[in-house]
Amino acid sequence: MDRQKFIPRSERLKQQSQKQSSLPSRSRRDRGEGKGKNSYRDWAIALVAALALAFLIRGFVLEPFHVSGPSMQDTLASNDKVMVNKLSYKMSKPKHGEVVVFRSKDKIDLIKRIVALPGETVEVKNNQLLVNGKEVKESYLSSSTKTADFAPVKVPDGQVFVLGDNRSNSTDSRVFGPVATSEIVGKASFVYWPISHFSGL
Incomplete structure (x- = not known):
């Protein structure tokens, strides 16, 4: 009959800590990539809005x-x-x-x-x-x-x-x-x- 491999408690805690520490790292990277994409999108929207406003001002106001x-x-x-x-x-x-x-x-x-x-x-x-x-x-x-x-x-x-x-x-x-x-x-x-x-x- 197979015997369950015994892993000391200290080793189990160390493995759990390593797994948990790896998750936030990917999360921060993902958030960084998302933030970069959002930043480019916001700049693009602002640029289009500024051009549209300039066109309207030039065409109808000044x-x-x-x-x-x-x-x-x-x-x-x-x-x-x-x-x-x-x-x-x-x-x-x-x-x-x-x-x-x-x-x-x-x-x-x-x-x-x-x-x-x-x-x-x-x-x-x-x-x-x-x-x-x-x-x-x-x-x-x-x-x-x-x-x-x-x-x-x-x-x-x-x-x-x-x-x-x-x-x-x-x-x-x-x-x-x-x-x-x-x-x-x-x-x-x-x-x-x-x-x-x-x-x-």
Whole structure:
């Protein structure tokens, strides 16, 4: 008859301790691998969310615009970068003196200043801007700016009359006529680049 092998109590305790110590080691490794996978997944989700948010902001709220040419000097220099608020005119109507970006008839985005609103009559006489026959103070212009006279223009409904601040070197409503408000991309809110030109508009 076979006899049961006798294992001293101390040896049995040692074997049990070895078995138990091996289990947590695998558990920690498994948890580490799971944590690494979760971390990559969280980063991927955060990246996708950030890209989606940036796309939504650029598409519907704010959009950067690169100024090209001298037509808005001295207010804006060529190569300045401005931030355009695309929600401005969805919540309010355009106002006198606001700088706007709009889509021209040639499908090019331009930046100019609103000087007359729908239904108003605008003209320049003796270097003075007149709206509905009243003089308009243009504090945003350089003191040396000269504006050539032009005959009265009645701004149609749903349109605005725009001029560049550099009146002697600007293609604006004096050339292509009033701009439909539906073609306005948004209001230029501030210059953000270069940093030295940072300012509100």
